[in-house]
Amino acid sequence: MPKQLLQGNQAIAMAAEVAGLKFFAGYPITPASEIIHEMVNKKHIKVLQMEDEIASLNAVIGASLAGLKAMTATSGPGFSLMQESIGLAHMMEVPLVIVNVQRVGPSTGMPTLPAQGDVIQCIHGSHGDYFPIVFYPNSVFELYKFTVNAFNAAEESMSPVILLSDGYISHLYETIIPHRDFDIKKRDRQPLGAGNRHFTGLSHEDSLPKTSDIDNYRRLITRLHEKQQLTAQRYNDYEYIECSKDTDTLLISYGALSRIAYHFKDTFSLYRPIRMFPVVEEIKIIAPRYKRIIIMEMNTGQYAHEIERILHREVEFIPILGGRIDLVEINQKLLGVNHDRRP
């Protein structure tokens, strides 16, 4: 397999094809549009440009129920529009993949600049309780690899899996070897048109809506939760780099921002979650070794709260807002050192 220079979004599209994607529906949005541009040129993938992101995700749900591996790609504003149907797909147990290339929000924000503001929206954006699996790679090769993993996890959990990216890594060009050495999961469920099943967003049991059976609802939510946990365990992906020197500090970051964290590997130990949700349990083993935990993210503390909740302890937090990833600024914030020149 020869090396290829690929953009992050191109790598996502290429990997989706490897994973068996047959249907793509989407709506143009910066910085995710390159994904649909790539898709329309692929022979065996049906592509629909829908009227909005709501229609896009719903068309994907329909296609997935009809037996095809399906996905959509968007950015924050579109992801917000999709939230209701994400809940639907969890309730109906529809496998699909949603790529969210994050940009600065809220609202229209700064469309061309990267952010990490949709982290909590991934797990709490829709109403009710649901337990999505969320991956957030930090390189072009990882986008490639975890796109395939996202499709596999979707089939295993029979649920929507979210692949987070951001305007930085999706627009980054890197040389990768786009290998095809993956175990691709196949669909277990018969496609639509093969029986008399009823797929509904209502609380249900065996195709029957049960709108006032409280015990059944509790059983349903428990089953959905356990199913997600079970699948997630197969993807315990994180990166932990122990500092070569003595340090009492663990620096946590992810996505685009974690790339700059490598610069501090001789000062701090580094931890990077790749499977963002459900939170990888290993952090509970790693964290107690450190007196200080610093979380750096491109939002006002979305994952920091999650880590505090998991670890039952306070963490220090550095928000990097507005889409600028600048080593001088981060150096200053992390070490209190004011460099007057770029490294």
Added chain:
Amino acid sequence: MNKDTGFKRYLKIDLLPTPWCPGCGNGIVLKTICQAFDELNLPKNGTVVVSGIGCAGRSAGFFDLDSVHTAHGRAIPVAEGIKYANDALNVVVVSGDGDLLGIGGNHLLHAIRRNTNITVICYANEIYGMTGGQVSPTTPHGTKTLTTPNGNQDQPANVQSLFKHHNCYYARTTAYHLNHMKKCITEALKFNGFSFVEARTMCIVNYGRRLGYKNSNEMLLHYKEFYKVNDNATELAQNEIGIIKSAS
């Protein structure tokens, strides 16, 4: 009647009764859809029903076919996803006017433009019935509802006008005109392209009752007196029912 023949084979008879109020017209439309399926002998494996949310949306679960009960307003894009994924399937959307024309109106507009080969059957009862009786996209001007205590200030949706200049199928019919409804639905299912049947049906409990109708039969009789069949029109008047196959 034999379980394997006739319109009943398309229904999960065991699940009856439906959750609909006594006097509701939805059952008439549901039965007529099944009769149309029967007339065309649609294969049970190979036909999929998709619905949205609301009273009419609950229809989907009563079909003895694979069915999908989507989020509010999203039946059409889900149906389009199914159809584009597997062209061999007959895909039928059943939902209410609030679902299809209100919250899901944008999707209807674009399904017409794409001319997706699916059939949409709209139970148009002029009201949001399930939520208690609020004004809906088909409520006539001046009508009192829970949210229009002084009468509806707006005009009802002129659905047929959306179909002008598109190679689509539009029909309007009522729950009184059973044979006409069956014909409208059968023709819609046979139509190669996007087809839409606006089936006027009555909601007595959360609508007609407040307008002075004593029972749903009176509402049916109103349909009988008010609507005239005109199957050769290029445009239907407000008091006409009929089929329009547009040609651009």
